[in-house]
Amino acid sequence: MPVTRKHLTIHGRVQGVFYRAWSRDEATGLGLKGWVRNRRDGTVEMLIQGDPQAVDQMIRLCRSGPASARVDRIDVAESAEEAPGGFETRPTV
Numbered sequence: 903m904p905v906t907r908k909h910l911t912i913h914g915r916v917q918g919v920f921y922r923a924w925s926r927d928e929a930t931g932l933g934l935k936g937w938v939r940n941r942r943d944g945t946v947e948m949l950i951q952g953d954p955q956a957v958d959q960m961i962r963l964c965r966s967g968p969a970s971a972r973v974d975r976i977d978v979a980e981s982a983e984e985a986p987g988g989f990e991t992r993p994t995v
Contacts, residue, residue: 906954909981912946912964914974921946922991924968932956935985939992947995951985 912921917940925938925948934952941947950960967973 904954905951906957907949907951907981907983907985908957908961909979909983910946910948910950910961910964911941911977912948912967912973913944913976915970915972916946916967917944919970920968921971924971925964926989926991928963929960929989932960934960935987935989937986937990937992940994942994949981949983949985951981 922938922940925946929936929938929950932952934950934956936949936951938946938948948964950957961976961978964976965973
């Protein structure tokens with residue numbers, strides 16, 4: 903099965919709105935591996951790895967995020983980083 907890895911940086915009102923917990927739940931439901939964390943610049947950073955269709959679906963979901971979020975843009979890049987065994991929330995950097 904092919905595997906895709908993407909690194910996302912989500913801009914907008916994405917901190918203090920449960921974006922990380924929402925991301926973890928959505929990614930787990932899609933069978934994805936990876937991580938999510940807040941950045942001190944106000945963005946949310948995420949690595950997602952898995953089936954290419956599930957990765958694309960997660961990116962589409964991230965464009966809206968949880969109900970209280972306002973997503974202005976998402977920067978998406980290929981990633982060579984291997985994801986952890988599940989989907990985890992990491993500390994702010």
